[in-house]
Amino acid sequence: MDFLKTLSVASANSGVSTGSNWLQAGGPVLSSFSPVDGSVIATVTTAAAADYDRVVTRAQAAFHGWSALPAPRRGEIIRQVGLALREKKEALGRLVSWEMGKSLQEGLGEVQEMIDISDFAVGLSRQLYGRSMHSERPGHRMYEQWHPLGVTGIITAFNFPVAVWSWNAFVALVCGNTVIWKPSEKTPLCAVACQQIIAEVLARNDMSEGVSNVIVSGREGGEWLAGDSRIALISATGSTRMGRSVAAAAGARLGRTLLELGGNNAIIITPEADLDMALAGSIFGAVGTAGQRCTTTRRLIIHEEIYDRFKEKLVKIYGRLRIGDPLDENNHVGPLIDKDAVLDYLRALEAIREAGGVFVVEGGQLEGPGYESGCYVKPCVAEVENSWEITQRETFAPILYLIRYRDSLDAAIALQNGVPQGLSSAIMTGSLREAEQFLSAAGSDCGIANVNIGTSGAEIGGAFGGEKDTGGGRESGSDAWKAYMRRQTSTINYSTSLPLAQGVRFDV
Numbered sequence: 446m447d448f449l450k451t452l453s454v455a456s457a458n459s460g461v462s463t464g465s466n467w468l469q470a471g472g473p474v475l476s477s478f479s480p481v482d483g484s485v486i487a488t489v490t491t492a493a494a495a496d497y498d499r500v501v502t503r504a505q506a507a508f509h510g511w512s513a514l515p516a517p518r519r520g521e522i523i524r525q526v527g528l529a530l531r532e533k534k535e536a537l538g539r540l541v542s543w544e545m546g547k548s549l550q551e552g553l554g555e556v557q558e559m560i561d562i563s564d565f566a567v568g569l570s571r572q573l574y575g576r577s578m579h580s581e582r583p584g585h586r587m588y589e590q591w592h593p594l595g596v597t598g599i600i601t602a603f604n605f606p607v608a609v610w611s612w613n614a615f616v617a618l619v620c621g622n623t624v625i626w627k628p629s630e631k632t633p634l635c636a637v638a639c640q641q642i643i644a645e646v647l648a649r650n651d652m653s654e655g656v657s658n659v660i661v662s663g664r665e666g667g668e669w670l671a672g673d674s675r676i677a678l679i680s681a682t683g684s685t686r687m688g689r690s691v692a693a694a695a696g697a698r699l700g701r702t703l704l705e706l707g708g709n710n711a712i713i714i715t716p717e718a719d720l721d722m723a724l725a726g727s728i729f730g731a732v733g734t735a736g737q738r739c740t741t742t743r744r745l746i747i748h749e750e751i752y753d754r755f756k757e758k759l760v761k762i763y764g765r766l767r768i769g770d771p772l773d774e775n776n777h778v779g780p781l782i783d784k785d786a787v788l789d790y791l792r793a794l795e796a797i798r799e800a801g802g803v804f805v806v807e808g809g810q811l812e813g814p815g816y817e818s819g820c821y822v823k824p825c826v827a828e829v830e831n832s833w834e835i836t837q838r839e840t841f842a843p844i845l846y847l848i849r850y851r852d853s854l855d856a857a858i859a860l861q862n863g864v865p866q867g868l869s870s871a872i873m874t875g876s877l878r879e880a881e882q883f884l885s886a887a888g889s890d891c892g893i894a895n896v897n898i899g900t901s902g903a904e905i906g907g908a909f910g911g912e913k914d915t916g917g918g919r920e921s922g923s924d925a926w927k928a929y930m931r932r933q934t935s936t937i938n939y940s941t942s943l944p945l946a947q948g949v950r951f952d953v
């Protein structure tokens with residue numbers, strides 16, 4: 446496989462790195478399986494506690510030099526990383542598709558997301574703005590400035606094995622932090638490949654080891670980071686369960702966290718919607734990445750007036766989906782990440798049936814030629830109630846729920862908000878009144894609210910994240926960078942006296 450050579454990854458790799466230096470790691474050896482055909486792609490040695498400790502020490506030492514580099518210089522290095530990613534886009538996109546199982550189009554899209562955030566981070570490196578304020582005291586000036594935090598821990602999930610690291614790492618790096626990445630143990634080779642790319646650029650610029658670090662490890666890697674007071678910020682993307690344990694451990698030491706956790710995203714389809722557009726948004730949202738995006742469309746909340754008509758269109762289009770090898774561009778849907786994910790999917794189908802759900806597109810595991818890995822499932826659609834336990838839960842698979850609403854948009858918004866998660870949401874409507882109601886404070890309670898666009902596929906320029914069980918953090922664009930820096934307020938007295946604020950007098 447040529448793309449592995451292009452990415453300088455081998456069949457046996459160390460999963461612990463401080464840059465160009467790959468440590469002889471002491472943890473268990475992990476095999477990376479491709480869900481595409483079940484083959485072992487490579488083995489990766491994981492970090493032992495002592496390796497982790499060495500990496501943190503190196504990252505702390507590197508912080509002094511890296512944070513002292515002017516931010517635009519740091520931006521220049523990220524610009525070069527963006528150029529390297531452009532060169533390796535095809536190879537890295539293929540590896541993402543091969544190791545994670547998403548379609549090649551989506552694998553390439555994910556690398557494009559990395560290139561986009563590198564461009565964003567370069568611009569940002571000259572725009573880490575603080576405000577100045579007018580002091581209430583004569584001859585005084587007040588302003589705020591933003592300083593680097595220190596070592597940033599980044600925990601990422603298997604479903605976006607490269608892009609989510611880049612949102613966090615590139616922004617954290619231009620902000621002056623050093624980073625330690627704990628990737629998902631299901632996609633370790635993607636992490637090794639990304640580290641090779643960034644390490645080569647850092648070395649070419651004579652940057653020391655420890656600026657960008659990786660520790661491939663199991664759960665314990667996340668626990669080490671979360672409980673370690675040397676880690677100034679821990680940014681974690683993954684399940685709500687994982688986020689809760691990271692938040693508890695980091696909270697116990699009053700550490701900072703940035704959490705981007707599960708979603709249970711809905712599209713509201715009103716009688717004012719363009720149904721073909723609603724169909725296109727729903728199908729990509731529901732089956733893209735085989736339903737394994739945190740932004741995946743899990744629920745459609747459809748007005749009763751158009752419910753049957755829309756359902757009919759949807760069933761027809763599901764019949765056209767081709768499921769199979771994601772590297773074959775004729776296919777729309779690839780496999781789930783592993784057999785455990787298939788079991789979760791099958792258990793969810795059972796729970797839907799037990800609760801009284803009606804399948805309008807049947808699910809099930811696929812078998813036979815092309816499906817030997819045991820990871821391929823049928824995208825399915827079920828009519829359910831919003832209040833059911835199974836509907837309230839995020840199942841990371843291509844299962845789409847249909848829910849009917851009657852009367853006004855208020856009822857649809859109540860259903861859309863009536864789940865524990867609060868990541869992404871959308872409305873399909875041609876009515877300005879409905880769109881604005883959905884976007885108002887009384888509308889969607891999610892971090893992302895779209896009009897005439899599905900719930901997934903956000904651009905990097907906006908802040909990305911959500912409320913409630915989604916964790917409240919914001920990553921990526923807008924002013925999400927502020928989470929990676931510490932704010933300092935300074936008051937400077939250039940007068941010849943020392944007046945106190947609030948007019949307080951203290952004469953001695």
Ligand code: UN1
Pocket residue numbers: 558604605609682737738739740900901902903904
């Ligand atoms: C994720 O699923 O964790 O908005 C990230 C999207 C992508 C990112 C998803 N840009 O679907």
